[in-house]
Amino acid sequence: MIVVDDVHKRYLTDHGQGPWVLQGVSFTIPPGLSVGVVGRNGAGKSTLLRLIGGTDMPNRGRIERHCRVSWPMGFGGGLQGSLTGRQNAKFVCRIHGHENELNERVAQIAAFAEIGDYFDEPVKTYSSGMRSRLQFALSLAFDFDVYISDEVTSTGDAAFKKKAADAFKSLTGRSSLIMVSHGEGTLKEFCSAGIWLHEGRAQWFDAIDDALRAYKETIPK
Amino acid sequence: MRARKLRRRATKAQNNKMSSVSEGHGPDIPVQHGLRRGDAAARSPLAVTLSVWRALMLREALTRLFSKRAAWAWLMAEPLFHISYMLAIFTGLRARTMGGIDIVIWLISGMCAFFIFRRTANQLEHAIDANMALFAYRQVKPVDTVIVRGVLEGILMLVVSLIIFGAAGLWGHDILPDAPLMVAAGVLGLWLIGLGWGLITSVLTSLISEMSMLLGFVMMPLFLLSGVFMPVSSIPQPYRDWVVLNPIVHGLEAVRLGFTPYYHAIPEFDLGYLFLWALGMNFMGLVLQRRFAERLVQQ
Numbered sequence: 001m002i003v004v005d006d007v008h009k010r011y012l013t014d015h016g017q018g019p020w021v022l023q024g025v026s027f028t029i030p031p032g033l034s035v036g037v038v039g040r041n042g043a044g045k046s047t048l049l050r051l052i053g054g055t056d057m058p059n060r061g062r063i064e065r066h067c068r069v070s071w072p073m074g075f076g077g078g079l080q081g082s083l084t085g086r087q088n089a090k091f092v093c094r095i096h097g098h099e100n101e102l103n104e105r106v107a108q109i110a111a112f113a114e115i116g117d118y119f120d121e122p123v124k125t126y127s128s129g130m131r132s133r134l135q136f137a138l139s140l141a142f143d144f145d146v147y148i149s150d151e152v153t154s155t156g157d158a159a160f161k162k163k164a165a166d167a168f169k170s171l172t173g174r175s176s177l178i179m180v181s182h183g184e185g186t187l188k189e190f191c192s193a194g195i196w197l198h199e200g201r202a203q204w205f206d207a208i209d210d211a212l213r214a215y216k217e218t219i220p221k
Numbered sequence: 222m223r224a225r226k227l228r229r230r231a232t233k234a235q236n237n238k239m240s241s242v243s244e245g246h247g248p249d250i251p252v253q254h255g256l257r258r259g260d261a262a263a264r265s266p267l268a269v270t271l272s273v274w275r276a277l278m279l280r281e282a283l284t285r286l287f288s289k290r291a292a293w294a295w296l297m298a299e300p301l302f303h304i305s306y307m308l309a310i311f312t313g314l315r316a317r318t319m320g321g322i323d324i325v326i327w328l329i330s331g332m333c334a335f336f337i338f339r340r341t342a343n344q345l346e347h348a349i350d351a352n353m354a355l356f357a358y359r360q361v362k363p364v365d366t367v368i369v370r371g372v373l374e375g376i377l378m379l380v381v382s383l384i385i386f387g388a389a390g391l392w393g394h395d396i397l398p399d400a401p402l403m404v405a406a407g408v409l410g411l412w413l414i415g416l417g418w419g420l421i422t423s424v425l426t427s428l429i430s431e432m433s434m435l436l437g438f439v440m441m442p443l444f445l446l447s448g449v450f451m452p453v454s455s456i457p458q459p460y461r462d463w464v465v466l467n468p469i470v471h472g473l474e475a476v477r478l479g480f481t482p483y484y485h486a487i488p489e490f491d492l493g494y495l496f497l498w499a500l501g502m503n504f505m506g507l508v509l510q511r512r513f514a515e516r517l518v519q520q
Contacts (some may be wrong), residue, residue, distance in 0.1 A: 011519060012516065012519065053357075054359035055360065056515075056518060056519060057518075070355050077354040077355075077356075078357035078358060079279065080352070080354050083283065084282065085281070087283060090276075090279075091276045091277075091280050091355070092358065093276060094276030095269075095272055095273050095276045095358055095360045095361060096272075096278070097264050097268065097269070097272050099272065099275070170502060216353040
């Protein structure tokens with residue numbers, strides 16, 4: 001279960017405090033429920049995922065994670081550009097305390113990422129699709145109750161998208177997802193509930209279709 | 222009120238470190254996508270921190286030693302270059318001894334000791350920026366990257382110093398210190414000053430972008446005023462009273478005094494003063510790291 005209670009967030013810019021991105025966001029995600037987050041660009045979707053993932057802290061309010069939550073995979077980073085894919089994979093295994101089964105896990109990550117010889121090249125030479133392949137393989141190598149995906153599949157090719165979809169499906173029943181995506185089909189396929197972020201506030205919908213509908217009604221025709 | 226807030230933050234940080242492994246093992250369903258399941262049981266915060274330090278140490282060592290062509294060889298280049306040209310100048314001046322000891326030993330010990338401070342200070346300044354991508358994992362805190370980089374830099378500079386002294390020994394200079402503990406104390410004090418400097422400046426440069434330029438200005442006068450290639454004892458009063466306020470001077474004197482008891486150290490020499498500064502700077506640095514821990518990981 002993840003509890004988000006009255007969360008406020010704004011960033012510090014070069015000229016002092018920026019505007020509020022999130023302003024009193026509250027919801028509770030029950031265990032095992034996959035949630036899609038929708039909203040226009042700049043509505044605070046990625047910010048919300050970073051807060052839930054513990055990468056950043058809210059200015060006000062609190063977030064409780066009563067389960068194992070992944071780091072936000074996607075544009076949020078998590079890959080050191082000067083290191084190779086393999087070195088990044090080893091780093092992540094080590095900080096998660098899997099020193100003794102390092103080689104097996106790294107081999108599995110390499111097999112799942114399917115980026116060939118690039119696995120031993122620095123990450124900064126990767127294309128965006130290759131980066132998301134690696135990030136995706138990394139987070140699936142660990143046992144989380146909730147996986148956070150920030151458009152992780154959007155830059156991949158058809159083969160990777162299919163692979164990711166299969167992997168997400170195989171998680172059903174054991175782990176859940178919190179995902180941001182602008183692909184309506186993706187959201188409908190994997191999420192049952194929805195959160196619509198609008199003007200710094202979040203609205204919870206038990207059905208993702210309703211969230212998408214509410215979101216689309218605000219788009220000028 | 223303030224103390225309570227700090228404590229609350231501290232427990233929050235702990236929870237963050239733990240939450241990834243805390244509760245809620247799902248039912249053990251076999252996997253279809255080929256990656257293994259079954260994670261370790263909940264780890265203590267200390268275990269998490271130690272595994273982060275280990276991983277960061279290997280990550281830092283890799284980039285420091287192998288990121289560029291023969292990067293490990295270049296580590297030697299800077300101190301060697303400074304030692305050689307200063308030695309050439311002193312040879313031109315027909316100086317054979319300085320402060321009563323062999324000029325080569327005087328120069329090498331001063332240069333290596335100063336570089337332990339400067340390398341650590343310079344590298345740590347950018348420890349947080351360089352690891353920004355890794356803060357996506359909530360186990361990794363900014364202060365971890367600074368401490369780990371500091372330890373690595375200290376070890377590397379020790380190895381570099383040993384090689385330089387070894388070379389001087391092959392040249393026929395007496396490189397065995399008479400009071401090794403004194404040398405060690407001086408080196409440790411200088412490294413701690415570098416660590417404290419790094420803890421403070423890594424926060425400042427992340428928060429204030431102009432800061433790294435200012436710090437660049439400060440380094441050069443520090444190099445000149447620490448007695449690396451100009452004996453502090455030759456500075457007349459009342460100016461010397463000001464120069465000996467610089468704790469690095471005392472660190473260099475300790476190292477040189479440790480090599481030869483005949484060395485004419487400055488009368489104001491005080492090892493306790495060096496460690497008082499080291500303690501103060503590290504305390505200050507840790508306070509800043511704690512205070513701005515959340516701000517530093519913001520993007």
